Amino acid sequence: METTMTDGPGGYVHGYSGRESRRLGDQADALAALVHDGTAYPAGSRVLEAGCGVGAQTVHLVARSPGVRLTAVDLSRASLEQARARVEASSPAARVRWRCADLRDLPFGDAEFDHVFVCFVLEHLPDPRAVLAGLRRVLRPGGTLTAVEGDHGSAFFHPDSAHARAAIAHQVALQSAAGGDALLGRRLGPLLAEAGYARVGVVPRTVYADRARPDLRRAFTRDTFTAMIESVRGEAVAAGLAAPADFDRGVADLHRAADADGTFHYTFFKATAVNPE
Amino acid sequence: METTMTDGPGGYVHGYSGRESRRLGDQADALAALVHDGTAYPAGSRVLEAGCGVGAQTVHLVARSPGVRLTAVDLSRASLEQARARVEASSPAARVRWRCADLRDLPFGDAEFDHVFVCFVLEHLPDPRAVLAGLRRVLRPGGTLTAVEGDHGSAFFHPDSAHARAAIAHQVALQSAAGGDALLGRRLGPLLAEAGYARVGVVPRTVYADRARPDLRRAFTRDTFTAMIESVRGEAVAAGLAAPADFDRGVADLHRAADADGTFHYTFFKATAVNPE
Numbered sequence: 060m061e062t063t064m065t066d067g068p069g070g071y072v073h074g075y076s077g078r079e080s081r082r083l084g085d086q087a088d089a090l091a092a093l094v095h096d097g098t099a100y101p102a103g104s105r106v107l108e109a110g111c112g113v114g115a116q117t118v119h120l121v122a123r124s125p126g127v128r129l130t131a132v133d134l135s136r137a138s139l140e141q142a143r144a145r146v147e148a149s150s151p152a153a154r155v156r157w158r159c160a161d162l163r164d165l166p167f168g169d170a171e172f173d174h175v176f177v178c179f180v181l182e183h184l185p186d187p188r189a190v191l192a193g194l195r196r197v198l199r200p201g202g203t204l205t206a207v208e209g210d211h212g213s214a215f216f217h218p219d220s221a222h223a224r225a226a227i228a229h230q231v232a233l234q235s236a237a238g239g240d241a242l243l244g245r246r247l248g249p250l251l252a253e254a255g256y257a258r259v260g261v262v263p264r265t266v267y268a269d270r271a272r273p274d275l276r277r278a279f280t281r282d283t284f285t286a287m288i289e290s291v292r293g294e295a296v297a298a299g300l301a302a303p304a305d306f307d308r309g310v311a312d313l314h315r316a317a318d319a320d321g322t323f324h325y326t327f328f329k330a331t332a333v334n335p336e
Numbered sequence: 337m338e339t340t341m342t343d344g345p346g347g348y349v350h351g352y353s354g355r356e357s358r359r360l361g362d363q364a365d366a367l368a369a370l371v372h373d374g375t376a377y378p379a380g381s382r383v384l385e386a387g388c389g390v391g392a393q394t395v396h397l398v399a400r401s402p403g404v405r406l407t408a409v410d411l412s413r414a415s416l417e418q419a420r421a422r423v424e425a426s427s428p429a430a431r432v433r434w435r436c437a438d439l440r441d442l443p444f445g446d447a448e449f450d451h452v453f454v455c456f457v458l459e460h461l462p463d464p465r466a467v468l469a470g471l472r473r474v475l476r477p478g479g480t481l482t483a484v485e486g487d488h489g490s491a492f493f494h495p496d497s498a499h500a501r502a503a504i505a506h507q508v509a510l511q512s513a514a515g516g517d518a519l520l521g522r523r524l525g526p527l528l529a530e531a532g533y534a535r536v537g538v539v540p541r542t543v544y545a546d547r548a549r550p551d552l553r554r555a556f557t558r559d560t561f562t563a564m565i566e567s568v569r570g571e572a573v574a575a576g577l578a579a580p581a582d583f584d585r586g587v588a589d590l591h592r593a594a595d596a597d598g599t600f601h602y603t604f605f606k607a608t609a610v611n612p613e
Contacts, residue, residue, distance in 0.1 A: 091498070177345070210601075212492040213601065215487065215489040215490060216522060217523040218523075219522070226473075245493060245494040245496070246494040246599065248546050248547070248597075249597035249599065259548065260548060261548070261599075263542045263544040263601060265540045265542045265603060267538065267540040267605075268541070269526075270525070271538070296493060320525075321526075322526065322531075324490065324540060324603060326542060328604070
């Protein structure tokens with residue numbers, strides 16, 4: 060749900076507005092533990108972050124692995140500039156090489172990295188398997204890849220709402236029309252195996268937000284997930300997927316799940332895998 | 337997914353066959369850690385298991401809390417007999433009082449128990465809130481209730497399949513027609529609060545089975561979840577919900593998710609709550 064490969068109109072389903080940028084920051088703070096727990100690279104390791112976007116995960120990556128030699132790649136120069144500013148503000152000592160490049164055509168030699176980190180990127184790619192294979196090329200034998208992806212099919216909530224489920228389905232359809240897959244999480248493990256990785260291990264990381272977790276329901280249910288659905292309203296209406304009133308009711312029902320006795324469930328998948336020796 | 341309140345035709349959506357009984361045993365073994373981790377009662381505590389069914393959870397309960405004074409209640413005398421045989425075989429020293437009773441009309445005095453345990457039962461009840469309130473009556477002030485429930489809306493899988501999703505939806509519809517709610521997990525916390533419990537805490541417990549977990553995909557994806565969906569085939573066809581071939585394709589696609597590069601995700605919710613002093 061976080062970053063992008065293709066710039067320009069129609070490329071990135073969530074758009075590039077300032078509001079979107081703030082949403083990504085909120086999400087990263089709420090999800091930092093979920094995404095990054097268990098990931099720390101030794102000082103001196105050569106690490107590639109593939110698809111760093113505006114740096115929402117990069118700041119956590121360098122904070123948890125001080126001393127790594129990080130290369131952060133994104134196709135959007137504007138995103139890279141934001142990412143650089145963000146990291147310089149939070150970790151001025153971090154050594155980061157920023158590269159504007161297409162993940163389908165990486166400007167690196169074989170086996171140049173010890174570790175690859177890719178988060179909320181594969182879901183936006185028309186051919187994630189090919190990109191994973193390309194990432195394996197630049198990873199040394201024995202090096203690791205870590206990938207984190209969501210799956211919108213994991214979203215359910217109380218009170219249940221057919222309108223909210225429809226609004227989510229519209230987002231999934233739009234992302235699919237843009238060449239992505241908002242349901243990628245469930246096939247993250249199979250994709251890694253098909254791309255030639257070994258020792259593929261996938262763990263679900265579940266977000267459950269109810270009245271006992273007011274910060275999480277605000278940061279995740281409302282400011283991350285619901286905001287992300289809401290951000291495709293114009294596109295969904297323009298594409299004829301939804302009447303404005305129906306879409307709005309779906310969004311209101313998602314807000315309801317973050318209110319009073321509402322509950323919200325979502326599962327991310329975190330995978331680790333090894334480039335065979 | 338495990339036990340029942342009402343006997344006789346149409347009462348318990350999963351039926352009472354020997355095959356069903358085996359399914360429940362397989363499920364309990366695979367899910368024992370998921371359900372019971374974190375639950376251990378001090379020796380001497382007066383514990384009520386509400387809706388013990390054939391004892392699939394009872395054996396784990398007494399194994400993990402030796403020395404408790406357990407009362408196990410079910411409406412089905414036949415199930416109670418199976419439960420008793422099961423517990424006598426696995427924990428001959430366990431002290432269990434077996435009672436045939438309706439959870440809506442418990443034959444116990446106020447505050448008679450220190451703890452109540454209820455697992456895969458609320459999903460089958462027309463009025464789970466009233467039953468939870470009744471359980472609170474027999475629980476001493478300060479005593480705890482532990483409840484575990486699934487939510488079929490949490491099931492998703494790779495490869496995705498509209499037929500499999502439809503078959504699951506038919507099971508949900510049949511359970512609903514029988515007065516239950518196969519989507520109860522998401523509202524377990526709210527129900528407990530409405531029934532007057534305090535300090536309600538709910539945690540998701542997620543099952544994710546892929547090729548790296550062959551035992552879990554066999555025990556859970558195939559022998560528990562898919563078998564449970566398959567068990568309503570006759571009813572779904574008779575009710576006109578599904579054509580036989582469509583239902584069979586849905587079941588075949590669920591088996592596919594337990595095969596080769598398939599993946600399967602399901603979330604249970606475990607709640608603890610306190611009867612206010």
